[in-house]
Amino acid sequence: MKLEVRNVTKVYESNSKERTVQALNGVSFSVEEGSILGIVGESGCGKSTLSRIVAGLEEPTSGEVLISGLPRKGIAKFIRKSSKRPIQLVFQDPYSSLNPRQTVYHAIEEVVKIYDHELDAADTQTRIFELLSSVGIGKDLSHRYPHQFSGGQRQRICIARSLAAKPEILVLDEPVSALDVSVSADIINLLLDLQREFNLTYIFVSHDLGIVKHVSDSIIVMLAGEIVEFGSWTQVMDSPKHEYTKRLIAAIPSLENLKIKETGA
């Protein structure tokens, strides 16, 4: 499923309309089916607003989002009747994205019952276990509550929950920034596996160019609500055009920048 964003602008106004914030200004890009698009930028650059607009949680002030060539508004009705959602969103904080009073089994069941309502009880259970095992959570853990899981496991559950809607496009808004270093590599590996297995399209939003360049086929660099650089990952990393991209690349802490290399030890 191809996603196209055309000239999207988003303006937030204060109640009195005296103050306005231009969060996005004329943003256009497209993502091919089955590819990973990374979006980087610093806080306040509009990357989260953009991901919320793509996922349909916010309406753009002007411009449009096309899914398979159809405007997102036009297909809203069609989507509602279908047994799947084309786009799902995974958030940064796995602690606040799950209902603390619901077992993991029920959290997933809720979604499965919407999109696979024709399944009988036994098949529903099979589907739930299948979703959990695709993210590496065993059946035996399904009766647990969110607080009994670690951050990494919770993020896995959030991913399973979004997969329950059988999406083709997954918008990942800083999916590993709340996780410990040793756990985040695990989640990245899982996301790459799932992407290949289900031929998903990812929009991977992060402030960390180090991670984005590893996972993405193409990269968008945003600054103050505008796209300042857009290209394949090799183009952006090897021959950045914009000054800001160059600064971002220089800021990635890497083994090459380490003291040990400087001192030649």
Add this chain to the structure above:
Amino acid sequence: MTSLLSVKNLTLSTTLDKKLLVDNVNFEILEGESVGIVGESGSGKTLTALSILGLLPKGVSQDSGEIIFQGKEISQADKAALQDVRGNRISMIYQDPMTSLNPMMKIGRQIQEAARAHNANDDEANVLKALQDVGIPSPESCFSSYPHEFSGGMRQRVMIAMSLLLRPNLLIADEPTTALDVTIQRQILNLVDEQRRNNAMSLLWISHDLSVVAELVDKVIVMYAGRIAEIGSVEEIFENPKHPYTAGLIGSLVKRKHQQKLISIPGNPPKPWTVANQCGFADRCAHVTQECRTSKPELVGEGNRSFACFNPMKGALL
């Protein structure tokens, strides 16, 4: 070089149910040395730093251990003696600069107030110079601004200016760049490094990110599940890690081919009190033996190069 601070046998636990949080931590910071503590959330790195300043949160108590600063034991010191050490000789900057500054008070006055409290020079000229030293573009207008008028990076600069004004011997930095954007993080790292060299100050930098620490410090302390897993110079840690956890952390930094699997450590870090009598890393370790689950590996080696592992890694990783 002489020793500035040494932490000896520091053990911390919860006051009520005596859950072990930090287990027998020993390390030393020399004068002018920069040291980094690396660990994941819950590894005890922040508690260790807070206990140096006698700032342990309610509900956490020090079971044993000594903190010796410039030859004096300070963990049992009274308030007045601690007040002399805090700020004057050991300063600390925190993760979130917004909550460290008073939102109702202009920046200049806050810095002057801190200076006065420590009987330092609170002249406007002196404060302006401090602000200028940390690279704030127009110190005069900063002096009469409120914290909310500044970005996170600028606020962190203000905090650094405030803590350096008193010319401390040791600056403790607890993840001061985690809340900041990467390009700003780079600027703050460079700033702290420059200030440390200019002022011949010691630095204790706490972070979850090994790559950030490695660019800034001479010596690295890796903490895991409330204990020190490994201590060594940056070069030794990176070129010849002994503890499998350290090796795993470094592995996850190593460049992989585009979209290839990253090296990761399976599982999750345990709570320190659940692994009090065994190696905390046993469940995630590829080199685990029976011994690791029945007894606790002690830190072995000399002061500057030691590790706590029964089956240390052999040979270079990189």
